[in-house]
Amino acid sequence: MALVSPSILAADFANLSAEIDKIKDADFIHVDVMDGVFVPNITFGTPIMEALNKLDTPPLDVHLMIDNPSQYIEKFANLGASILAVHIEAERHLHRLVDRIKSLDVEAFVAVNPHTPVSALEEIIQFVDGVLIMTVNPGFTGQSFIPETAQKIAKLDHLRKEKGLNFRIAVDGGINLKNAQTVVDYGADILIMGAAIFRSENPAEVIQKVKELKK
Template identity: 45%
Template sequence: MPALTVPLIAPSILSADAARFGEEIKAVDEQGADWIHLDVMDGHFVPNITFGPVIVKALRPYSKLCFDVHLMIEPVDLFIEPFVKAGADQILFHIEAGPHAHRTLQTIKSFGIKAGIVLCPATPAQAISELLDMVDTILIMTVNPGFGGQKFISSQLPKIKQIRQMADATGRDIRVSVDGGITKETAPLVIKAGADVLVAGTSVYGQQDYRQAMNALRGTDKK
């Protein structure tokens, strides 16, 4: 299916005030967010540690929006059920995190939730060509995963375009999401390339007016 006319905004709570995660989720929900993006890091697959299923479960009551849980962990399969039980609406995992991505997608889908695959900047689009019949979301990292606030890697723009074309060719309703260095300057570039979900951390949570910040990313602030 073609990209959405107006992209979805998924604020990443990694950039929010960690002492007020619940209130910060409620705030962006009330100000017009579409999804809530939760970055799970294990200190192994990426050089940082964030939180696990217990925290996700504690945050679930603060919003009914899609909890878009991005697992930057290795191995993945052992943790799928705990995150589903914690309240994940969609689980994303990295193609680089293990040899049996198809099985992991099957496991996620078996719980009746949506499944997504993630590509690091060095991973080519073709790496997921055999998985397109199962994914609901494809997330392209435009920074190397592990930390918020990094600079956008512009060489990923052709890959976003290629993945959009691959997704559209399936005839399925696949969202193309982009995460990393998304600002009001880079957002139009990724939207033009075919992204229809923008994961944004500091460009939302680093601003005083969350609604205005999200509309700026959508490009609707001038309409």
């Protein structure tokens, strides 16, 4: 079955505790960290992690959309990240960084932007716990899914099966109940959803419907 990671970026931060209560049955909470350099937007960093640590939350799935992610790995791991996703486009020494993340007892995911081909992952793929495929250009919540990225999910799933690997495939960007089954059919394991969950009338119902999707 599909796993669900609601993106906290789409939540109402004036009522964070109440927002978390709405998604308590999710598998993860997705935390987007943006620096205004790697992507054209600035979001939260360690303060939101500290706030989430005070609440009863699902495991934290942290997506570092930042330059020089290696400078911040230990900090986010110490703040409770269960998953750390770093961009292949932002890190020169990716093997070393993946090893560091895993040495901290955190799952190491590599994220790829829509324009980055799956072939760019071939030398790192056997070392990671997961791959995060961006299905929109990162930086802002509420964007529309880029249909062409679905083929990247399929290619990555084929590569996984061909090499006999068991890393997980996460997808992020414009995922909703209309296209969730499609990305699962293509091979996605973790669906990251922001507006589709937090701006729905019944977030818990949306989460349950996605978790019932099967390949």
